[in-house]
Amino acid sequence: MQTQFRVALTHSPGLAAALALALGGIVGGAAAFGPLYAVIGLLALGVTLALLRSTEVGLLAVFAIITLLPFATLPFKAVITPNFLTMALVALTGVWVLRLLARPDAYELRVPALSLPLLGFLGLTLFSLVLGAHGLPDMSTLHNYAKFVMGVLLYFSLVNCVRTRAQARLVLRGLILSGGVAALVALVLWAMNDQLALSLLVSLGRIGYPTDGRVLRYVEDDTSGLERAIGLSVDPNSFGGMLALVVALAAAQLVARNPLLRRWLLGGIVTVMALALLLTFSRAALLGLVIAAAYLATVRYRRLWWIMLGAGLVGAVLLVSLGFAGQFVERMLSGVQFVDQAQQMRLAEFQNALTIIQRYPAFGIGFGQAPDLDLTAGVSSIYLALGQRVGLVGLVAFLGTVGAWFAQTIGALKNLDEERASWVLGCQAGIVAALAVGLADHYFFNIEFSHMVALFWGTMGLGTALIALPPDEAEVEQA
Secondary structure, rough: HHHHHHHHHHHHHHHHHHHHHHHHHHHHHHHHHHHHHHHHHHHHHHHHHOOOHHHHHHHHHHHHHHHOOOOOOOOOOOOOEEEEEHHHHHHHHHHHHHHHHOOOOOOOOOOOOOOOHHHHHHHHHHHHHHHHOOOOOOHHHHHHHHHHHHHHHHHHHHHHHOOOOHHHHHHHHHHHHHHHHHHHHHHHHHHHHHHHHHHHHHHHHHOOOOOOOOOEHHHHHOOOEEOOOOOOOOOOHHHHHHHHHHHHHHHHHOOOOOOOHHHHHHHHHHHHHHHHHHHOHHHHHHHHHHHHHHHHHOOOOHHHHHHHHHHHHHHHHHHHHOHHHHHHHHHHHHHOOOOOOOHHHHHHHHHHHHHHHHHHOOOOOOOOOOOOOOOOOOOOOHHHHHHHHHHHHHHHHHHHHHHHHHHHHHHHHHHOOHHHHHHHHHHHHHHHHHHHHHOOOOOOOOOOOOOHHHHHHHHHHHHHHHHHHOOOOOOOOOO
């Protein structure tokens, strides 16, 4: 191994120079910020080297960042400070593209049927971006839009990197376990004393996390009321939406004949994630999870109805024992009746979005500010956000692409064995959860939440990759 590494350095001056710069940066970081950051730097360097050698490591890193540290950035200022997710996505894409170029005899480029519609949708978003900014989008918007595009392109990375069942199992397990760890971190922070939790979250300011304002989150922003679980995702609603997708995917494995993990472990992970989702007090996330579970129970796994009933009873007991049952029920009812402040604001956003769509129906207003002084950009709904930002043309393109994906994956189910079918159904349930969450939240189509965009399209890419896997275990492992 050492000999191979030396040979690589000898024949690759660029790699040697990059390694020298990285080590120099670590030494400098140790001098400037202390030994802790030097240790973190060494760990990051090791992960980076592994990522540049293996697409499996890249995929695991991407999903770990999405669920655990979605807003983490480099601990120093630059003209544009890239976040960890962007760097991981760029590295992953670079590795599999270069691998295709270097070994075309061993790796063929996979171009799924949805490639053209998806690229067309991206083209429409670019057109709306330029049109809405009159040809000159500001740097901040361009930066966020570039992260959005990288998130969408994760679809192609999954399709081209997941080529065997072993790789599929690794990625699915990684996503489920990462979601479980993220939920566990959220529960620990939620159970802590507020001052201790606040100090821990503020300490992440060095890597791009907020250090003032609403660091801890409460229902209706009332610090004397219910605290909301946020984990390390900053926003409780986006955190709840992420959990809804991952729980839905894991729930399919919980009832599958041959689950990816031991059933008792899956049960524990699903329970932890579901509890964390409940404590986000995100009504949209809870609705999304219920609809996704109902989808699975209707399509194939009838016993999920009993599990849903049991989970509901357990959740009710926990809320009663924690003393939150009355407040939880009141929040759910006020949401349905649109009488609380958050729902009133959401109704105003809906009306504002509809007005924008009426004035700019074809291609929307782009990703900047609203062009009219009497209007405000931004709305808590994927579908209204799409209509507002990229117009009705973009909304139809999005719905058509997602609808085509469902038609493709549902049509493939009858030809899949039980194991692959459970994986594909999990991906479908995750997307169903995201689409249901999108009725009242916008995070899966928001250039400022690129990790949610990446999770959505990455899950779709994973589903596409799964239906293209070999039909049995007699497959040739890729080097």
